[in-house]
Amino acid sequence: MVNETPSKVTIDRxxxxxxxxxxxxxxxxxxxxxxxxxxxxxxAAMAGxxxxxxxxxxxxxxxxxxRISSKRRRRSNLLFKITPxxxxxxxxxxxxxxxxxxxxxDLEKVIRQEEEKSAEKKKKKKExxxxxxxxxxxxxxxxxxxxxQKSSPPVVLPCIDKLRDELSCAICLEICFEPSTTSxxxxxxxxxxxxxxxxCGRKCPKCRQLIGNGRYCTVNTVLWNTIQLxxxxxxxAQRAAASANLNGxxxxxxxxxxxxxxxxxxxxxxxxxxxxxEDLSRLLVSEERSERxxxxxxxxxxxxxxxxxxxxxxxxxxxxxxxxVTTTAARASSSSSASSNLSLxxxxxxxxxxxxxxxxx
Amino acid sequence: xxxxxxxxxxxxxxxxxxxxxxGTASSWVAKTxxxxxxxxxQREMAxxxxxxxxxxxxxxxxxxxYHWIATIIGPLGTPYEGGIFFLDIIFPSDYPFxxxxxxxxTRIYHCNVDTAGNLSVEILRDSWSPALTITKVLQAMRSxxxxxxxxxxxxxxITRLYLSDREKHDEVAKEWTLRFAK
Numbered sequence: 416m417v418n419e420t421p422s423k424v425t426i427d428r429x430x431x432x433x434x435x436x437x438x439x440x441x442x443x444x445x446x447x448x449x450x451x452x453x454x455x456x457x458x459a460a461m462a463g464x465x466x467x468x469x470x471x472x473x474x475x476x477x478x479x480x481x482r483i484s485s486k487r488r489r490r491s492n493l494l495f496k497i498t499p500x501x502x503x504x505x506x507x508x509x510x511x512x513x514x515x516x517x518x519x520x521d522l523e524k525v526i527r528q529e530e531e532k533s534a535e536k537k538k539k540k541k542e543x544x545x546x547x548x549x550x551x552x553x554x555x556x557x558x559x560x561x562x563x564q565k566s567s568p569p570v571v572l573p574c575i576d577k578l579r580d581e582l583s584c585a586i587c588l589e590i591c592f593e594p595s596t597t598s599x600x601x602x603x604x605x606x607x608x609x610x611x612x613x614x615c616g617r618k619c620p621k622c623r624q625l626i627g628n629g630r631y632c633t634v635n636t637v638l639w640n641t642i643q644l645x646x647x648x649x650x651x652a653q654r655a656a657a658s659a660n661l662n663g664x665x666x667x668x669x670x671x672x673x674x675x676x677x678x679x680x681x682x683x684x685x686x687x688x689x690x691x692x693e694d695l696s697r698l699l700v701s702e703e704r705s706e707r708x709x710x711x712x713x714x715x716x717x718x719x720x721x722x723x724x725x726x727x728x729x730x731x732x733x734x735x736x737x738x739x740v741t742t743t744a745a746r747a748s749s750s751s752s753a754s755s756n757l758s759l760x761x762x763x764x765x766x767x768x769x770x771x772x773x774x775x776x
Numbered sequence: 777x778x779x780x781x782x783x784x785x786x787x788x789x790x791x792x793x794x795x796x797x798x799g800t801a802s803s804w805v806a807k808t809x810x811x812x813x814x815x816x817x818q819r820e821m822a823x824x825x826x827x828x829x830x831x832x833x834x835x836x837x838x839x840x841x842y843h844w845i846a847t848i849i850g851p852l853g854t855p856y857e858g859g860i861f862f863l864d865i866i867f868p869s870d871y872p873f874x875x876x877x878x879x880x881x882t883r884i885y886h887c888n889v890d891t892a893g894n895l896s897v898e899i900l901r902d903s904w905s906p907a908l909t910i911t912k913v914l915q916a917m918r919s920x921x922x923x924x925x926x927x928x929x930x931x932x933x934i935t936r937l938y939l940s941d942r943e944k945h946d947e948v949a950k951e952w953t954l955r956f957a958k
Contacts, residue, residue, distance in 0.1 A: 585907035586872060587812060588819040611906045614873035620907035 575645075582642050585621055586611055590649040591642055592657075596635040599624040605634055723771040730767055813871040817841050820910050832914040834865065842867040844910070845881075848917055850957065855949035856884070856921050859957025863917070864893075865910065875904035878913060885945075885952035887924045887934040896930035 459468065572578065584591045586607035595605040601621040603611070608620075609632065617626045643650050818841065824834055834846035844865040850856030862881040868874040878900055880893035888896045899908060899916055929935040938945045 587816055588823075588909075589815070607906070610873060614870065615904070615906060618905075620905045623903075623905065 572645075578645060582638075582645065589653060590646045591638070592650065592653045593634045594638045594642065595633060596638065597624070598627045602635060602638060605632065723774055727767060727771050731764065811869075813867065813869060814841055816872055817867055823909070824911060827911075829911050829915050829918070831918055834910055834914060837864075842869070842871075846878075846910075846914060846917075848914065848921070850953060851918060851921050854921055855946040856886075856953050856957070857950075859884075859953035861957055865913075872906040872908070875900045875908075876910065876913065878917070883952065883956040885934065885949040886920070887926055887929045887931055887938050888920050890930040894930065896928050897925075898928060 579590065582591055582594075583589060584594070584602075584604045584607050586603050589604075591602055591604050593605040594602040595608050596602045597608070597619045599619050599622050601619050603620065608626075611620050612626060618624065619626055821835065821841075828834075831849040831851055832846065834844055837843045837845045844867070846863040846865055848861045848863065850859040850861065860882070861884060864877075864879045864881055866877040866879075868876070878895055878897075880889050880895070883893075890896070895917075897916060897920065899905075900913065924935075924938060926935045926938050934945065937948070
């Protein structure tokens with residue numbers, strides 16, 4: 416192979432000042448190919464590197480093997496548009512390696528050694544690796560959440576207590592539920608902030624700065640999602656408590672737990688209905704708008720049709736999202752209420768579709 | 777039912793009082809045990825037990841979560857040194873949106889505490905914020921021991937003495953501490 420030559424050259428030529436170093440490297444690794452993989456060499460050739468550069472690179476590799484290895488991987492990805500070792504397979508190997516020692520392949524061995532070095536480095540590497548890995552991580556997170564919902568032990572982060580302090584609301588001292596961030600940058604539960612503004616004046620409870628008018632009611636979505644990811648149990652408990660409170664207000668008479676469950680279902684059903692109503696009203700608004708436009712310019716038929724189609728599609732998406740949210744929010748809700756909601760939604764969709772068709776025709 | 781903070785920390789009340797209490801307490805629990813204020817007070821109690829501020833302790837008096845007793849030990853280097861000062865803390869039902877009512881039960885010679893034990897501390901009045909906790913209130917109490925606020929007095933007589941003749945003021949305060957707080 417032509418590619419072999421430069422690495423050999425590396426060893427031969429390194430007589431000047433760094434002979435010992437290269438020799439020890441040679442001893443350590445038996446083969447210089449570990450440091451300059453064939454793929455790297457070909458990539459270097461394509462990039463127009465000469466042997467000198469490769470020699471330099473080999474030294475560099477020796478100094479910081481990890482960085483170079485990741486760089487090498489990325490570069491090869493860029494150049495060949497293929498993944499040399501798919502992240503999935505590498506992951507498998509890593510798992511296997513923890514169980515049984517594998518037969519040795521040079522490059523893989525180096526990578527594995529690097530990975531064994533420290534957990535931190537591992538994390539960094541994960542960031543470096545491709546989108547597929549990210550997706551896997553995301554999947555893993557989702558799995559974690561699901562598994563937590565199935566009451567298995569929660570993820571234990573070393574800084575979880577600090578996070579808890581940081582993400583708890585100064586007013587109710589619990590984990591922020593639907594956090595809302597003030598203009599001065601402090602976050603509280605939406606409910607807490609609202610009642611604080613009502614009862615104690617429009618000042619930030621933490622720094623006494625004036626709170627702007629409308630903004631304090633909006634939920635900080637990123638923060639809220641983070642909280643839901645980090646403290647699913649607490650959030651679930653708060654949600655349950657809130658719904659129990661609501662139920663208590665609706666019917667103050669004492670009930671057995673079974674009845675309470677049904678009450679909660681009813682509540683979620685009500686919520687879903689409200690959501691659907693909102694969606695419907697939104698649709699009606701959009702319809703009105705398009706009608707108005709129609710009156711204004713009757714000739715633009717095509718445009719209107721497109722509008723109708725868009726409205727329909729949007730509605731579908733909204734329904735889907737609304738359902739996604741409510742089903743995750745109230746996983747415990749009974750199948751009967753869910754099915755009734757589904758049928759309701761279907762009916763609504765049908766009505767909308769027919770309206771759209773009427774308008775088109 | 778006894779609240780955990782109330783049992784050990786302070787000298788127990790006579791049992792007759794408990795009997796009287798429990799009747800009212802049960803009805804009280806049924807009404808507001810799930811309320812936001814109750815939850816918050818319970819949380820504060822837990823936090824206080826885990827990490828109490830220096831020289832301070834606090835906890836519910838009896839069954840009632842909304843009625844606490846606190847103690848502050850007079851900090852070293854002040855005329856109140858070595859005294860144990862008891863305070864009554866009464867939480868309003870819309871706590872933390874309204875400040876707790878804090879009253880000195882032990883007599884004290886201090887320009888921010890009047891003869892009835894009421895305090896002239898701004899954070900317990902207009903500058904109250906729902907983000908403040910009992911821990912912070914106790915810390916504020918301790919800080920007025922260390923450094924009285926003469927420009928926001930409850931008793932102008934003491935303030936005048938404090939500003940004009942600090943030594944005499946300290947002497948009287950020490951005497952009062954010895955008489956009432958030990």
